[in-house]
Amino acid sequence: xxxxxxxxxxxxxxxxxxxxxxxxxxxxxxxxxxxxxxxxxxxxxxxxxxxxxxxxxxxxxxxxxxxxxxxxxxxxxxxxxxxxxxxxxxxxxxxxxxxxxxxxxxxxxxxxxxxxxxxxxxxxxxxxxxxxxxxxxxxxxxxxxxxxxxxxxxxxxxxxxxxxxxxxxxxxxxxxxxxxxxxxxxxxxxxxxxxxxxxxxxxxxxxxxxxxxxxxxxxxxxxxxxxxxxxxxxxxxxxxxxxxxxxxxxxxxxxxxxxxxxxxxxxxxxxxxxxxxxxxxxxxxxxxxxxxxxxxxxxxxxxxxxxxxxxxxxxxxxxxxxxxxxxxxxxxxxxxxxxxxxxxxxxxxxxxxxxxxxxxxxxxxxxxxxxxxxxxxxxxxxxxxxxxxxxxxxxxxxxxxxxxxxxxxxxxxxxxxxxxxxxxxxxxxxxxxxxxxxxxxxxxxxxxxxxxxxxxxxxxxxxxxxxxxxxxxxxxxxxxxxxxxxxxxx
Numbered sequence: 357x358x359x360x361x362x363x364x365x366x367x368x369x370x371x372x373x374x375x376x377x378x379x380x381x382x383x384x385x386x387x388x389x390x391x392x393x394x395x396x397x398x399x400x401x402x403x404x405x406x407x408x409x410x411x412x413x414x415x416x417x418x419x420x421x422x423x424x425x426x427x428x429x430x431x432x433x434x435x436x437x438x439x440x441x442x443x444x445x446x447x448x449x450x451x452x453x454x455x456x457x458x459x460x461x462x463x464x465x466x467x468x469x470x471x472x473x474x475x476x477x478x479x480x481x482x483x484x485x486x487x488x489x490x491x492x493x494x495x496x497x498x499x500x501x502x503x504x505x506x507x508x509x510x511x512x513x514x515x516x517x518x519x520x521x522x523x524x525x526x527x528x529x530x531x532x533x534x535x536x537x538x539x540x541x542x543x544x545x546x547x548x549x550x551x552x553x554x555x556x557x558x559x560x561x562x563x564x565x566x567x568x569x570x571x572x573x574x575x576x577x578x579x580x581x582x583x584x585x586x587x588x589x590x591x592x593x594x595x596x597x598x599x600x601x602x603x604x605x606x607x608x609x610x611x612x613x614x615x616x617x618x619x620x621x622x623x624x625x626x627x628x629x630x631x632x633x634x635x636x637x638x639x640x641x642x643x644x645x646x647x648x649x650x651x652x653x654x655x656x657x658x659x660x661x662x663x664x665x666x667x668x669x670x671x672x673x674x675x676x677x678x679x680x681x682x683x684x685x686x687x688x689x690x691x692x693x694x695x696x697x698x699x700x701x702x703x704x705x706x707x708x709x710x711x712x713x714x715x716x717x718x719x720x721x722x723x724x725x726x727x728x729x730x731x732x733x734x735x736x737x738x739x740x741x742x743x744x745x746x747x748x749x750x751x752x753x754x755x756x757x758x759x760x761x762x763x764x765x766x767x768x769x770x771x772x773x774x775x776x777x778x779x780x781x782x783x784x785x786x787x788x789x790x791x792x793x794x795x796x797x798x799x800x801x802x803x804x805x806x807x808x809x810x811x812x813x814x815x816x817x818x819x820x821x822x823x824x825x826x827x828x829x830x831x832x833x834x835x836x837x838x839x840x841x842x843x844x845x846x
Contacts, residue, residue: 382410384745385554390501409491425565432698468836568649601690602630694723
């Protein structure tokens with residue numbers, strides 16, 4: 357008898373869960389698949405690129421530019437590969453877009469905090485390593501736990517629905533097949549008892565609606581980019597750049613460009629989630645948020661090519677404190693990403709405001725919150741739809757691994773979810789406590805409280821079934837977390 361045959365289904369009135377689809381082969385997808393396999397489930401992982409590793413995979417290619425501005429979850433065109441005369445390289449980028457990883461990317465959470473219970477880091481691993489070693493670690497987890505052989509690469513999930521009266525999820529996919537200089541698309545539909553969404557949230561760039569920005573992008577496209585297209589600092593050597601945003605990628609870009617003699621301004625609106633100015637190189641100047649981009653009345657074909665056109669962008673930038681910046685060579689928009697799950701169809705409603713979300717919607721116009729999840733994991737109306745990796749400002753690998761273990765135990769029927777009414781009440785209370793300027797899924801050094809709350813619920817259920825309690829983070833992680841808290845910016 358399979359382990360999954362031994363306990364009741366987590367959803368009343370539904371047959372036992374045996375086959376699970378996992379969307380994405382980054383760290384969240386890999387640990388989800390691994391824990392599911394350990395519990396005895398049949399697992400299929402869908403990955404739209406050709407490799408494992410997700411956001412950590414470096415690719416010299418860049419994605420197609422987003423619209424300027426780009427502030428709400430966009431509609432996905434699933435017929436994008438049907439364009440006449442589309443070449444293989446264009447098809448590969450449209451179907452499995454390159455991520456935001458740049459050549460110099462390292463983890464900003466130490467490896468002693470950023471690890472999976474499925475596999476320790478190799479002995480002697482430094483606290484901060486390059487992206488290549490992180491990708492190898494994810495590959496090693498996938499290989500050790502038999503995830504790799506269950507991945508369908510170059511396969512994009514385009515629809516996940518559960519029609520009324522059905523007990524299974526219908527998952528529609530398209531697989532890109534390349535032979536020499538031609539490509540074809542195989543479309544398939546499969547049924548699964550449960551679906552794990554582990555597709556991440558670093559795909560669709562958020563571009564703020566700042567007056568004049570779209571005009572600058574139209575007139576000087578090679579000089580105005582989103583940080584998703586940043587790969588190396590070399591094109592910016594000795595140049596003057598304006599970074600908009602003050603998160604991790606903005607800090608990294610500022611450091612790399614400064615090291616090559618570039619002059620860097622970092623513009624941002626006050627937020628408790630920004631990295632403090634003390635972490636910037638001394639020569640980098642933090643300034644107020646941009647109020648307007650103003651272009652001079654010159655021929656629109658002036659500087660458009662990265663690193664080739666001479667001279668600064670002909671125009672000026674007015675900040676909210678009325679400071680004026682001129683002689684800017686490049687503008688890099690580092691304002692983050694929009695959360696979107698277009699394959700969820702009607703569960704994604706970009707025209708609905710955050711405060712108007714009902715008890716079924718998953719995504720609204722804010723493009724950040726994933727609504728109606730219990731503990732950031734289980735879709736309350738139907739917990740056989742699961743999300744791993746939604747929580748932010750966390751230890752990433754460690755927390756996602758923890759969430760994946762909980763998910764696998766629930767789907768196996770070893771842990772009972774609270775009553776739907778109780779989960780809905782908890783969600784309403786959480787929203788009622790939400791304050792303007794907060795990020796709904798940001799734990800911000802609140803991981804230990806979150807983990808303790810989840811373990812209290814999980815272990816009560818495990819004890820009821822006569823099973824051993826689930827453990828939280830190990831002693832090494834707890835020590836590292838205390839150090840991380842102590843050294844965090846004030």
